[in-house]
Structure formats: C-alpha cells, structure tokens
Amino acid sequence: MSINAADTAWLLVSSALVMLMTPGVALFYGGMVRRKNLLSTMMMSFAILGLVSLLWVLYGYSLSFGPDKGGIIGGLDFIGLRTVGQEPSSVYATTVPHLAFMAFEAMFAIITVALVTGAVVERMKFSAFIVFSTLWLTIVYCPVAHWVWGSGGWLARLGVLDFAGGTVVHINAGASALALAWLLGPRRGYREKEPMEPNNIPMVVLGAALLWFGWFGFNAGSALTSGGLAASAFVATNTAAATAAFTWMLLSWIHRRPSLLGAATGAVVGLVAITPAAGFVSPVMGIPIGIGAAVACYYAMLLRARKMGVDESLDVWACHGIGGTWGALATGLFASVAVNAAGANGLIFGNAMQLGKQLLGVAVVWVFAFAATWVLGKIVDVTMGLRVNATEETVGLDISQHGERAYGGMLR
Amino acid sequence: MSINAADTAWLLVSSALVMLMTPGVALFYGGMVRRKNLLSTMMMSFAILGLVSLLWVLYGYSLSFGPDKGGIIGGLDFIGLRTVGQEPSSVYATTVPHLAFMAFEAMFAIITVALVTGAVVERMKFSAFIVFSTLWLTIVYCPVAHWVWGSGGWLARLGVLDFAGGTVVHINAGASALALAWLLGPRRGYREKEPMEPNNIPMVVLGAALLWFGWFGFNAGSALTSGGLAASAFVATNTAAATAAFTWMLLSWIHRRPSLLGAATGAVVGLVAITPAAGFVSPVMGIPIGIGAAVACYYAMLLRARKMGVDESLDVWACHGIGGTWGALATGLFASVAVNAAGANGLIFGNAMQLGKQLLGVAVVWVFAFAATWVLGKIVDVTMGLRVNATEETVGLDISQHGERAYGGMLR
Amino acid sequence: MSINAADTAWLLVSSALVMLMTPGVALFYGGMVRRKNLLSTMMMSFAILGLVSLLWVLYGYSLSFGPDKGGIIGGLDFIGLRTVGQEPSSVYATTVPHLAFMAFEAMFAIITVALVTGAVVERMKFSAFIVFSTLWLTIVYCPVAHWVWGSGGWLARLGVLDFAGGTVVHINAGASALALAWLLGPRRGYREKEPMEPNNIPMVVLGAALLWFGWFGFNAGSALTSGGLAASAFVATNTAAATAAFTWMLLSWIHRRPSLLGAATGAVVGLVAITPAAGFVSPVMGIPIGIGAAVACYYAMLLRARKMGVDESLDVWACHGIGGTWGALATGLFASVAVNAAGANGLIFGNAMQLGKQLLGVAVVWVFAFAATWVLGKIVDVTMGLRVNATEETVGLDISQHGERAYGGMLR
Amino acid sequence: MKKIEAIIREEKLDAVRAALQNSGYYGITVSEVSGHGREGGLILQWRVGEYKVDFLPKLKVELVVLDEDVARTLNAITSAARTGEMGDGKIFVLPVENAVRVRTGEEGDNAI
Amino acid sequence: MKKIEAIIREEKLDAVRAALQNSGYYGITVSEVSGHGREGGLILQWRVGEYKVDFLPKLKVELVVLDEDVARTLNAITSAARTGEMGDGKIFVLPVENAVRVRTGEEGDNAI
Amino acid sequence: MKKIEAIIREEKLDAVRAALQNSGYYGITVSEVSGHGREGGLILQWRVGEYKVDFLPKLKVELVVLDEDVARTLNAITSAARTGEMGDGKIFVLPVENAVRVRTGEEGDNAI
Numbered sequence A, B, C: 001m002s003i004n005a006a007d008t009a010w011l012l013v014s015s016a017l018v019m020l021m022t023p024g025v026a027l028f029y030g031g032m033v034r035r036k037n038l039l040s041t042m043m044m045s046f047a048i049l050g051l052v053s054l055l056w057v058l059y060g061y062s063l064s065f066g067p068d069k070g071g072i073i074g075g076l077d078f079i080g081l082r083t084v085g086q087e088p089s090s091v092y093a094t095t096v097p098h099l100a101f102m103a104f105e106a107m108f109a110i111i112t113v114a115l116v117t118g119a120v121v122e123r124m125k126f127s128a129f130i131v132f133s134t135l136w137l138t139i140v141y142c143p144v145a146h147w148v149w150g151s152g153g154w155l156a157r158l159g160v161l162d163f164a165g166g167t168v169v170h171i172n173a174g175a176s177a178l179a180l181a182w183l184l185g186p187r188r189g190y191r192e193k194e195p196m197e198p199n200n201i202p203m204v205v206l207g208a209a210l211l212w213f214g215w216f217g218f219n220a221g222s223a224l225t226s227g228g229l230a231a232s233a234f235v236a237t238n239t240a241a242a243t244a245a246f247t248w249m250l251l252s253w254i255h256r257r258p259s260l261l262g263a264a265t266g267a268v269v270g271l272v273a274i275t276p277a278a279g280f281v282s283p284v285m286g287i288p289i290g291i292g293a294a295v296a297c298y299y300a301m302l303l304r305a306r307k308m309g310v311d312e313s314l315d316v317w318a319c320h321g322i323g324g325t326w327g328a329l330a331t332g333l334f335a336s337v338a339v340n341a342a343g344a345n346g347l348i349f350g351n352a353m354q355l356g357k358q359l360l361g362v363a364v365v366w367v368f369a370f371a372a373t374w375v376l377g378k379i380v381d382v383t384m385g386l387r388v389n390a391t392e393e394t395v396g397l398d399i400s401q402h403g404e405r406a407y408g409g410m411l412r
Numbered sequence D, E, F: 001m002k003k004i005e006a007i008i009r010e011e012k013l014d015a016v017r018a019a020l021q022n023s024g025y026y027g028i029t030v031s032e033v034s035g036h037g038r039e040g041g042l043i044l045q046w047r048v049g050e051y052k053v054d055f056l057p058k059l060k061v062e063l064v065v066l067d068e069d070v071a072r073t074l075n076a077i078t079s080a081a082r083t084g085e086m087g088d089g090k091i092f093v094l095p096v097e098n099a100v101r102v103r104t105g106e107e108g109d110n111a112i
C-alpha cells in the first residue's frame, strides 16, 4: 500500500507525544518520593528512555512484531531494523512508513518499563535495575506484546481486544510491579513512622499533565490513521481522564478534603482504564469507565496500604494493574462494532463471549507477568542483589547511587 | 462532506495543545501566589479540567453549538454527545469528525473557566468555587459561545469577528474576574504590607512557555483546516507573542529593570490580543497588535493596582479583559479579506463598519459577563459563602482546603 | 505547486515543537547555574524568543532565505514578510504555505541564539547581551543559514549536507560560544573553589526532556514533508539521543557513578550529532553516531574544563561545537542516497568526496563563527562593556540585572 | 547584654517586628525552624488515607538587647505573638558576654 | 534552666526525639543547618569530573531543660545520636536566664 | 568555652571559613537566616511596580571555642567578614557551660 501523508503526520506526532510521557512518569513519580531519592527516581525513567529505545531497535521490535512464530513470539527478521524502512509494513499500519509504526511501538515499550519503576523506588540498586529491565523487556514485555498485538499472536487470534495497551502496558506493569516489590521488601522505616511524604506535589501535577497530554497520542494514535476513529478515541480518553480525576477528588473529599494529589492520581487511573477501550467504545462510555476506574483503584490502593504486607511504593499495581483490568473488562462490556468495525460487540450489545475473552486476556497477562517477573527478580537478587545496603538507603539513592543531589547550593 | 485526514490530524493535535494550556495556567498562576496557596491555585485549574470536560460532554457543547434557538442558545440535541459522532457536522468544521470539533471546543471552555481563577486565588472556598464554576459555564460561557461562534448566534449573524476567542474566552474571563474579585473582597493583608511575592518565578515562566506552545493550537487550530490560513494564524500568533513579550520587557526596563515576570506576562497578553485577530489579519500585524497589547495591559495593570480598590489578584481583567478588548478592536482595524475571505475588511481597508461591529461585540460581552457573574457570585455568596474564614486564609488554602502541602520533607 | 494539507500540518506541528525547545534551553541551562542567576539565565532564552521572532519577521528571514545575492546572502525581498504568504514558495518546501516554512525556520534562528547563552551566563550584562544577540543574528546566523540552506548559498551549491542544522545551528553556536566566553573571562571564583553546583537538576532533566521532544520537530520536521523521510529522520533522532544518553551514563559510571545530569547531557549531544545526518543516514546509524557523540563530547568537556583556560560555563562548545562537528563528519561517512535521493553517498558507500565537502563546511563555519563573534563581542565590549561589575556578579544577576528573585517567600 | 530567642508562629512575624521597632530594636535575625510541643501535629492527606506531621513550621526571632531593655522587649514580643491557642511559642533569655559590629569593629553595648 | 543545642545527623532525629520524649521533654525546636568538621565532605558529580562539598546537612535540635535534667538529657541525646563514625555531631549546654511561655505569659521554670 | 555566633553576608562565608581554619577551628555550623538591620531592604519588581523586601539573606556561623581563643577568633571573623558597608553583620559571644562530642562521649574542652 502507499503512504498516506496525513496518517503519517498523525502517527509521528503521536509517537512524540508518547515519548514525552516517560519524562512525565519521571516527574510524576519523582515528586512523590522523598527528596533524597528524587534524582534516583527520575533517573530510572530517564535511563529506560535510553536503554529501551536502543534495545527496541536492536531486537525488541523484532521479537514483538517480527513474523509470527507459533503465536508466541516474533521472528528475528527485523533485528537491527533490517527491512524496516520507509515503505509501509504489509501487516501493521499499512498506510504509514514501517519506521513510523516501529517508532510508535517503541514508545509503548519504553513507558511500560518506566511504569514498573514506581514499585522499586527508594531502595533498588541501580545496576540491578538496569539488568532487570533488560531481562524484563525481553522476556516479559516482548512476548506479551506479540500475543496481543502481533499479527498471529495467540491472544489476538482468540479475539482479545486491547486498543492501546490495557493488558500489554498496564496489567503487565501492574502485576510485575507487585511481584518485584514483594521480592524487594519494604523501604526502611515503612509503616514505622508517618508515611514517606511526597517531596514536591507541583512536580507530580506537572507529570500528570504531561501524561494526560501524551496520552492523546497513546490512545488516539493507536487508531494508526487520522480520522473518525482517532477522534472518537481522543474524546473517550479525555472524558475518562476528566471523570476519574473528578471522581477521585470527590472520594478524597468524602473522606476528608478534596486532594490535588488525588485528582492527579485519578486522572492517571482514568487514562489507564480507557486505554484498552478507547477505540472500541462510544466516547461517552468514558464516563462510566472513568468513574469505575477511580472507585476501583482508590479502594485497591486502600487495600494495598492497609491489608497487604507489601510496600508497592507508588501503587503501580493499584493504579495500572487494577485500572488496566477494569478497562479490559469494560471493553468486554461496552465495546461496539458501530464504533469500530474491526472490534466486537460487548456484553451490553448482547455479546457475552467478548467479556469472557477479555477475562482470559486479563488472567493470562496477570499470571504470566507476575510469575515471570518473580523469577527474573529472584535471579537478579541471587546473582547481584536487588537492594542497596542500609547505609545507602538511609543516605538516599541520589547520593549513594548517582553521586548527585537534586538541589545544590552554597550550603545544602 | 467527507473527512479530510490532514485537517483531522491538525485539529486533534490542536486540541491536545489547547488541553495542555490549562496545566499551563495552573503553573503560570501557581508560581505567582504565596507558597501556602500554591496547590490550591493549581487545584482550581486541575479540577476545572475534570469538571468542564465532563459538563461539556454532558450538555455544554449542546448549549453552545446545538441547533440554534433564536440566536440565543443552542438546543439540546447534542446532550451526552447524542448524534455527535465520527462523521462531520454539517455546519461546523465540515472536513473533520464532529467529535474532533467537539473536543477542540471543549478545551476552549475549560481554559476560559481556568483563567477566571486568577481573580479569586488565595481566598475562595473550594466548594463555592466548584459550584460557581458550574453555574458560570452554564449561564455565562455557553450562551456567549453560542452568540459568537454558534451557527445562528446573534452576534455571529451581525458579523462580529472573533477568530479564536477574544470575546468568548478573554473578555468573558476578564470581565467576570473583575466582578468576582469585587464580590470576594481583597486578600487579608493586601496592601497593608509588601505585595504578595510570587513563590516561584521559574514555574511562572514554564507556565507561560506551555501557554505559548499550546496557543499555536488555540489560534492556528481555529482555522479548523490545515493550510494557508492555519499557517497565517500561526505566524500572527508567534509574532504578537514575541513582540508583546519584548515590549513589556522594555516597559519594565524603562521603569526599572528588564523583568522576566514582565516578559512572561507580556507574552501572554500578546497571545490574548492576537486571538480574535489571528486568522483575519496579515501576520505582520502581529507587531502593532503585540505592542498595543503590552502597552494597554501594562497600564491597565498599573491602574488596577493603584487606582481601583479591587484585589483582582493575578490581573485577569488587565491581561485578558483589556488584552481581549484591544484584540477585538484591532480586528476591526486590521482585518482583511485578502487574508481570510470568510472574514471582512477592517477600518484601514476602508470598512469602518467592522470596527463598529467589533465594538458592539466587546460591549455586549463585557456587560453580560460582568453582570451575570456578579449575580451568580452573589447567589453563591448568600447561599454557601464565597470565602474561607480568616484562620483558613492565614494558614493557607493548601492545608485548610486540601489537607496538603506543596513541598514535604523531614521537617518543613 | 499546490498546498499539501498533511505536509502543512506536519510542518506547523514541527514548528510548535521547535518553539518549545527554547524554553527547554531556558530550563536546561537554568537548572545548571547557581540559584542567584537562575532567572537571569532563563531570561536570556526567553528574551531571545521575543527578540529573534521579531527580527526574523522584520529582516532575518529575508537575509537568510531571500533571493540569493552571489551565494553570500539573501536579498531584501522578504523584508517584513513582503510576498511571504499563504501560497508556497517556489523554491523552499513547495508543498506548504510559504509562511509555514518561514515560521519553521524562525524557530531555528531563535534556538541557535539561545544556545549561545550557555557560554555567558552568570556574568554577562543583559543590555550587552541584547545588543550582541541582535548583531550576531544579523551578521553571523543569517549569512551562515544562507550559505548552507539558502537556495544558491555557496556551501549548498558545493554539496555540503546539513539536514537540520549541524553547521548552521550547532557548530555556529558552539564556536561562537567559545569566542564569547574567551572575551568575557571566567566567572568570579571559577576554579578557586568547588565548581558552581547546579541549583536544580530536576529542572535540567525537564529541560532535556522538552528538548528531546521538540527535536522530533527539529529533525523529522526538516524533511519538510510528511512521509517516509520524516519517519526515517524521526527514528534516527530518537536512536541517537537514546544511545548517547546511555553511553554518557556509562562513561560517568566507569568514572564514578551513573549520573543523571550526565545522561541528560548525553541525550542532548546525541541529538546534536544526529541533526545534520538525520535525513541522510539509515536510522540505525543513530547508534554509532550516538556513541561517537557521547564519547567525543565527554572528552571535549573534560579537556575544556582541565586544559583550556576558558570558563565556557555550560559547555556549549563541547556539546554543540564538537557534537555538531562529529555529526557533520558522520554525515560524510554514513549518508546514503538510498535513504534520501536528494542527499549523497558517504565514505562507507564509496564516496570519499562527501567527507571532504563536510570537512569544508565544518571548517568554514568554525572559522567564520569564531572570528566574527570575536569581533562583534569586542565591539560590544569596547562600546558598552560585556560584563556586570563585581558587586552585581556577587549579588547575582537575578537581582542586579532584573530586580527579581526566583523563589520569593516570607523570608528568603 | 542578653540574647532573646523567641519561637513564634509564622504569621506573627510582622506583629512582633512592629512591636520590637516600637521598643527601639530594628536589628533582628530570623530563621525558619520546625517545632514540636503541646500543640498537635498537622494531619495531611496522601492519595488515600492520611498521615500526621509532627513538626510544625515556626520562626525563630533572635535579637540581642541591652540588659535594661530585656523586660520591655519580652513584654512586647509576648503580647504581639499571642493568640491564646496552643503553639504560641516560647521566649528564652540567654546571657551574652560580648558583641561586635563587624562593619566598625565596635564592641560591647555599642555594637548592638 | 539550660539550653541544649545538639548538632546531629539528619537520620537520627527520630531516635533523638524518642529518647527525649522518654526523658519527659516533648517540646523541641529543630532547624536545618550545614556543618563542617572532622568528617570529610561529600564528593558529587558534575557532567564530567567531580567536586567536593564541604558542608554536610545536619540538624540542630534545641531545647531548654531544667537544671536537674541536664545530665539525663545529654545522656539521652548522646546515646540516641551516636553511630561511632566521624560526623556524629556535638552538644552544647548554655545557661538560660529566663523563659516565657507566650500563650500564658508564665515565666521561669514554669514556662518550659 | 564560649559560643560565637556571627551573622555575616552570604558571600563572606568562604573568607570567614578560611580565617577560622587559620586560627585552628575547622568545626563550624552554618545556617541560612534572614536579617533586618540598618541596611536598607531589597527593592524587587512585580509585573508592574515594585516592592520592598525587608529581610535580607544572611548566614549565621556558629562555633564553640576555648576561652583563650575568643579574642583571636573574633578578630579573624571581623576582618574576614568586613566590607565596610552597612549590613556587614554582628558577632555575639555567649557563655557555654559544657560540650559533648557525640561520637566519643568526651565532655568539656576536649569535646571541641
């Protein structure tokens, strides 16, 4: 097929928008930790932007989107971008240069790894983090991306719907975060004293704003063409984000006071939940999906904090794991072929099967991501150790891991 | 008509850019208040991003752009996005999905409400703010948007030109800000002591930068198509912003020293003033419009601070009210059908009538916005009270309204 | 030719992205100086955004891209945008409005001047800076832009390749920075004590992120059309940035610890180096170009700091001068007509000539920029003085030049 | 000479300064401190749930006064800084043996 | 009454506070200071190369105690703040002549 | 033992530190304070117009010295911190009754 310049422009812009989300994560997470770990938290996202961009070009894209091998993994034909050129791919995004599709997908791989870092901040050794991330991209992300999005992937063939990454990105990140936090153990002083106060809430809000902005590329860009579907996904995205932000604000208000940190968190979980659904549901469904996301994630977070013994520090599981699960299931409820002929009808349009498929997709990714991450984490732990030592943790990872401090000055 | 993919891509990108302006306002305003009210100020914009996105989908778009009812208001046909779908509208932006046009307009409604917050920061009760904003969107914004931009709106029919929101957004926000600040009364300690020092000027500059960036979507996106007119509006926008930033810097230099806060403010007022004119005037007219904006708003701000008894805290009136007025009148001076055949000639091209029409548009919006806001504000004041109490104000709204503080740490 | 709406959308978006890079520079540089000079550093970039936007419209575009005068300079036909309208130019970017091309090029001129400021922060008088910048734009930037990019420019005619500004932007800025820093002399206390500690590394990272984001417009936008070439340049850009960020991180790790400031710097030098090559080389060449950039600039910076007696404060020369030089030469090595038929083959494709041409381009711009800057700087020094006085420098430029301080509060 | 160290509420600085100026002392040094006392801490919110912060922001006002002015100064500060609620702060009086004005080298009472 | 000024490591604040509370003193004032002593400085990195920061962040804990409690308090702080490494800090005892509780105007020992 | 508290200009810290080191004292504690004195305040700009800030940033340098070193130390600080302009700051000398080195538990003069 030949290149459509408008689709290409839209996909390139979307790729740039999704790229900006990773610095968005750096700010969003960075603002929530203690100041002594601010740079270390940002560094995790920034290093991933470098590392995964590179690995993706070298082999990640090929494993995920290379010619299918038994529904499980992509072949090595695209290693080092071999045959990935200015002409369109014959199977993916056939109206834009293959390179543009590759770049767009690269940004998804990057941010997924960056999301996981929320579980391990303030105590993970940087060297172990780099090794773990390389393994995780290769052994967890690439296969799951192939199953769901790869032409011939087994979950795709079964009809599991995931418009922009509810399973591949969010459940994947959330389940892995839980496993890794569990292996790592809690931060020193966790629960003994007052919680670790966020060092910079305006920074969190700026991060959330960049995430919201970039998510238009994430979701509406996933239409892979410019037109009605992209517009529909765009509106669904904004509506879900807004509704969830407002709902979370109300939940915190009921509890005590309307919280800005809560509203920012709500926006993010609304964006998470609409991700798998954005191009399959009518945009106004962003409202129930947003409300559901805020409520589900709010109580999941409470549960994690009060009942589960794990210091999953920035609640990747509660936000992305639960938000992504709700979104994947909501796709099975609200999807409509009137919105996207390439999709399916959901339960409310009489197709209960689709909900079953979605449940299958959710369960598979949950189990695989959790288990595989646990094994990978354990291997890294045994071989090189996952955690910094007690002194390094007390001093803070900025100085102990990176030899830097966030705010320099004459004195402090 | 059928969908043009390039126009769609351009309008979706523009919508994303305009969305980013509201966090831009959060930073721009947040940096200018005292630290104890930083989160509260950002929260106003962030909550509006949630609230108005939702209300717009529910009924705001319908009231503004639904089928005309007597030139005054839109009908309820588009409630809950009914019949607003992937196909183009038959009257608005007929080359892009109706949903894309709806989304683009949503972002304008959001930022307009966010702009008003500059008048009420550091003392308005958050609950009252939410109620007021809902009323104001419904009773002030939607009608005015319909009059000026709605197909069949009475000001539109009279030939009042407003390319991207000089009256609908800026005069509307500015006049309302003045009324509301007047009702609220000054901040405690206002004028008794040194002015309330901005807590973070780099944050103001970042906010201004995001506004400038997003404004390309605001103005050039308002061409609703990609092509010569969008390019022309883009250049007019950048030229006016730059000229006004530089002019304000010179004004502060003449007075004392070249001020960065001044240059950032200048950029914003230049952007405000070019807004109604961007797609009707030759781009080089950005120069006189920018100079005029800086001078007019600078002296309006001086006047407000020294002569008027009102603590219109972040000078929404002086920046947006006066800037928007100058821009609307400048449109009547400099507009040219050679630039935009859908526009009109202005005074310098021999059509004095147009200036009269612009004056009418300005006067109508000024009077209506001021009066309606005063009444709405009064109602909220009488029923639930507009202001926090003295202790809450002294402690700061971050803690008293939101139970949060911007910068946490071991100690402070 | 007629306007292509998709190309126009892409070029307008790219222009907006490049515009955002200048505030990106403000943050990137602002975070690296001492707090007392934070606003002054940001102000330099912000003032340039105003000043150069204006001068470009008035005469800069005409000098650079006006009808050729002997290969040396553009004619005055485009003064004040005369005849630069909504129709395409007949020679540049013939599928988009001439105004869109003009705007895109404006953003390049702006950021180039902003880059130079890294050499002079913390001690240059603001008035002298404004005068110098005006002269420099006129006498250094515009001619060089004409030589390399102007239709008929002598270096362009010789076949020197510079896709997006390796010579025009980066070598130009780097060589000029060195000359100007040399004239200005070192900051008070430079080398006597510990280095001047960066006041805000998260701000540096945010700046680097905005630069990376905006650079997609810079490089992929330089295709001037939406399609395969833009996609290819996009991927080359991201790959080089990522590789260089990761490489610099490894270099700092070898030396001591993986540094976030280092990774951010690495990203920038990778982006610099890929700039001239982005649309001429296969995207995977981003890897060697990125590695080379990080290594070359790292050691250039060490050399500058330890061996050269010049306080080129934020290492514009090492980052942009050396990075741009490596990129220009790498273009001569790796360019391929298979990627871009309008380009040429490089050395590895058997065309050693091209490397020679690149060397010529590099040498010419190095010598001209250095010499002309030295002369202009000297003139400004003799007539009005380049530096603030000792007290002003000790107090900090924020207060002494701008009468402002970054963070206000009750006390400090 | 005595050194007076007053821990006060942030919002009382202006009143205290005015009171001191009325009693003839305009030279003061102020710093931001964090205090814990009888006053309860601050309850803040996290994304879900809440937490208590033990230390509250206070200001420390330091000034050195002549022996004969101590009582007057204490009174001035006390009445300016009082709200009657817990957390109003404390004032301590410490002996000072000498003072030097850096600019002139003057010592003792003249340096104040 | 004596004023106890302890310069301690940042991470020891909680332990010191607990120890003080055990010995009956919950009213304290803390501030962030920068200290230089025998302890080496901090080596930080720049884009290339590194530099040394001479001043390390410390906390200053100030509290006024009754004369009879001085020894006990010193012991409590010393054992809570000690790591045995250079940089553990110092404690100084200064005489206090008077104290006032702002809220009530009480003076002397009653004000503590 | 005496405690020396010097309020100095920010930019004089290096000179003062060097002078103290020359007289044998490298252990010092520094904090950021805000001072108001004879020196005029700072005029800053707002978007339009200007305003005055009363408090100027100063540093407080604290160190405890042996009795016999007081005079020498005062001289060292005074000459290092002087510019001759208003706002050079003040130095106060306070009696200290005891000192403890946390690391070793040493008391008195040995702890300094």
Ligand SMILES: Nc1ncnc2c1ncn2[C@@H]1O[C@H](COP(=O)(O)OP(=O)(O)O)[C@@H](O)[C@H]1O
Pocket (backbone or CB within 6 Å): D007, D034, D035, D036, D037, D038, D039, D056, D058, D085, D086, D087, D088, D089, D090, E026, E027, E028, E029, E030, E062, E063, E064, E065, E101, E102, E103, E112
């Ligand atoms: N013994 C003490 N030593 C030093 N500072 C104290 C002491 N007691 C109280 N403070 C300081 O005074 C502040 C107010 O004390 P608090 O007990 O809360 O109020 P009140 O004096 O009104 O009962 C505290 O936050 C603390 O900074």
Ligand SMILES: Nc1ncnc2c1ncn2[C@@H]1O[C@H](COP(=O)(O)OP(=O)(O)O)[C@@H](O)[C@H]1O
Pocket (backbone or CB within 6 Å): E007, E034, E035, E036, E037, E038, E039, E056, E058, E085, E086, E087, E088, E089, E090, F026, F027, F028, F029, F030, F062, F063, F064, F065, F101, F102, F103, F112
């Ligand atoms: N003579 C002194 N006067 C004031 N503060 C001091 C003095 N000596 C040390 N300090 C403070 O105590 C801290 C720890 O001192 P240091 O010499 O590093 O450790 P140690 O006491 O374990 O030998 C220093 O950082 C400084 O803040």
Ligand SMILES: Nc1ncnc2c1ncn2[C@@H]1O[C@H](COP(=O)(O)OP(=O)(O)O)[C@@H](O)[C@H]1O
Pocket (backbone or CB within 6 Å): D026, D027, D028, D029, D030, D062, D063, D064, D065, D101, D102, D103, D112, F007, F034, F035, F036, F037, F038, F039, F056, F058, F085, F086, F087, F088, F089, F090
């Ligand atoms: N009586 C005082 N008590 C405590 N600090 C003082 C006193 N007088 C002055 N200071 C401090 O000394 C600083 C310099 O004092 P100032 O009067 O401006 O200069 P100078 O001593 O040169 O006349 C002030 O900013 C303040 O911090």
